[in-house]
Amino acid sequence: MIKFLLAAMGMSARGILMAGQEPNPSGAASGSGGDCSREIFIEVEVEAAGVVFEVNERYASWNVDSSWDRGFFHIEFSNKNLVAAARALRPSTLRFGGSGNDYLLYNMPSNPDVCMSGHDSPRFGCMNATHWDKLYNLAEATETDFLFGVSFDKISAGVQGKGYRWNSSNAQDMMQYIVDSNQTIWGFELGNEVNNLGAKGSNITGADQAAAFVELAEVIEKFFPNQDTRPMIVGPDSGYYSPQPWLKGFLGNLSSHLSLYAVTHHVYPGVDTTNYNLPSTLDRIHDDIGWYPPIIDSLMPSSQVWAGENGPTGGGSDGTCGDNSACGTYATTLWYADELGLRARSGFSQHQRQDLLGGRYGLLGIDHDNEALGAHSHVAIHPDFWINFMWKRVMGAKVLNVTVANTNAEVRVYAHCGMPPSPNRIDSELGLVVINLSNTTESSIGVPGATALTGWSLTPGRDGVFGSKIDMNGVELLDLIQEPGQVPEDVPVAGVMKKIWSLPPVSVNFISVSGIRMPPGCAA
Incomplete structure (x- = not known):
């Protein structure tokens, strides 16, 4: 001792x-x-x-948000300053996802007219092969595992309501392009906080989402028949609306069909200038830790437990983190270091930080209020970057x-x-x-x-x-x-x-x- x-x-x-x-x-x-x-x-x-416990070597990882208001379509991912910063945090997993992810369509060579169907949602985005390649090349250049969140098409889901069933055809366009380009990808997710869909919670039940994941697994097996190199499946990235019963329904219905590599949930504890160093603020995640891992241990015990999207506080619709914001300042380092330590000690195998860049809560800061980055632009380093940097250099995988x-x-x-x-x-x-x-x-x-x-x-x-x-x-x-x-x-x-x-x-x-x-x- x-x-x-x-x-x-x-x-x-x-x-x-x-x-x-x-x-x-x-x-x-x-x-x-x-x-x-x-x-x-x-x-x-x-x-x-x-x-x-023993965490993954990529325990302290990060996300790239796909939303318009996080600047995804205005970020030049080949920017050498960005690449250098992200490489300094290797080994990591680049998880591509976030709220905007489920409003994307994939304009790939096999289906070049998919984005012409017309969507009036302000969140709608069209991801073409150029966007994909730049994001993929960022993962390659920084030696990160690439975990790609597949769109759940929440525009259609919102219109169809309880009768909505996920259609995999556009995801197949994406996977066909990956195969044709001889690219490799570590894993896939499907949907982001689907249990939040609807004004008073989800109109997609856990059982509905389990059926979508079964279809996703079938599609992945079709395009990646070699089991040794087949991408992993991670999810469901549940959010804050009644997550416990929803997650139980999801895992309970999915477990007889497949086992996920990791089960994910999202938490933003609300760190701001008024509470950044209060023990009670940092202890808020004890509730999450109290119910989340036991459900996984009970219903899908072979899966890892991940913090799938965690930041100091929600970025909000404009990425500024709202009133009393401490995002991008020294104050959130206390939370980030404690979050990494506490979740590792509580049996979490990996922690995906929201996010690398885009929005003020990023590890890095970019131009135009964190919503754009040119090919040669400067990149700001926020204090939380150094927490991740030092964790990778001092902290081993074995938890005491x-x-x-x-x-x-x-x-x-x-x-x-x-x-x-x-x-x-x-x-x-x-x-x-x-x-x-x-x-x-x-x-x-x-x-x-x-x-x-x-x-x-x-x-x-x-x-x-x-x-x-x-x-x-x-x-x-x-x-x-x-x-x-x-x-x-x-x-x-x-x-x-x-x-x-x-x-x-x-x-x-x-x-x-x-x-x-x-x-x-x-x-x-």
């Missing part, structure tokens, strides 16, 4: 632990003279059972269960072991993410017996918590890519070695631990 010693003290304290200082387990006040500050030591333990003994909700600790997935990984025996939510209190953490803690503290930049800049160990990180060579592959700031690691207020700390006896299951 590994024990950490964690100390918390007010920023006015003179007794903050420095490098090389040993904590005082008695909890007595430190300092001298009139200093009345008091260090509160918190016991943190890694359970003796050792590894409790960490317990904070006195339930200090403002300090969150997550521990992983094993080899981090990035080719530019930091070699270590144990990787920690330690988040300090307090905006007034600095804390410290030590690992008794460790020879060294090498760490990187991510803190607000010079424009503050609600600004777009971020510091790493006091050094301002890149926030605008003007040339692709600016994007680092290795961690851009040297790690600092200490025996006791300081946790600044509102900070996310990635710590590599060396020289300890590892828990069971951590050995390669």
Whole structure:
């Protein structure tokens, strides 16, 4: 069992632990003279059972939204700055989907007139072979798995109501083009938050959607007969309207026909400028974790559990995230780091972040209020990008269960072991993410017996918590890519070695631990 010693003290304290200082387990006040500050030591333990779960190497992945108001039709996916940024986050899965996905038709060579049928929905979009190839080439250039969300055609579904049945003919046009082009694709989804369809919930039942997935599987088998290279099927990407009974109906009806590679659900916890560092905000996903995995374990136990589309808050109809928006600022890094840690510890194999770019909640920012990107345009890096970047380099796939003994909700600790997935990984025996939510209190953490803690503290930049800049160990990180060579592959700031690691207020700390006896299951 590994024990950490964690100390918390007010920023006015003179007794903050420095490098090389040993904590005082008695909890007595430190300092001298009139200093009345008091260090509160918190016991943190890694359970003796050792590894409790193992995530995919592409655990921290991202989405590309297909909606007009996320700029899909105005983004040049060959932009070298964009490619360089996305490559820095490999290995990942590029999931193409989102609300606009179900309003797309595919104008492929086998059916060039499909988009001439006429649609009066403002969301309608026509995806031609050029659009497809550019998106496909982004996945290839960035070495990501490509997970493509097939359109459910919600325009027709909305018109036909309860009598609607998905028609696979246009999806077959798309798959024929993939085969004819000798392209490979990792997987397919079908529909986005179909259970939300209709003003008061879905007019498509879970059983209806299960029938559509059976047809999708038959179509995939037709075009990809080799089982060894056949794309995976993932879904159903359920949303917020009565998801539990709908998902039970979907999985219950589907399970006798096929098993999904992964089951997906979407959550936006509503992080904004008023609640970004409240423990209660970050704990909102406990309800989701409480009901979602047990349903999958019961009805489709061979499937992985994925967070299929998760962002700090919904982007809204214009992608700006609404009132009190914290999207694109340092503030959401606290949520993102905690979300990755908590879901991994709760048995989620993969996390698809909404999204890479398009809308203010993206890991990257682009022109015209995040709705357009030219071939040579600059690309902004939002602070959350660096959470994904560091996770890939410090955190292994093997998850350990960490317990904070006195339930200090403002300090969150997550521990992983094993080899981090990035080719530019930091070699270590144990990787920690330690988040300090307090905006007034600095804390410290030590690992008794460790020879060294090498760490990187991510803190607000010079424009503050609600600004777009971020510091790493006091050094301002890149926030605008003007040339692709600016994007680092290795961690851009040297790690600092200490025996006791300081946790600044509102900070996310990635710590590599060396020289300890590892828990069971951590050995390669």
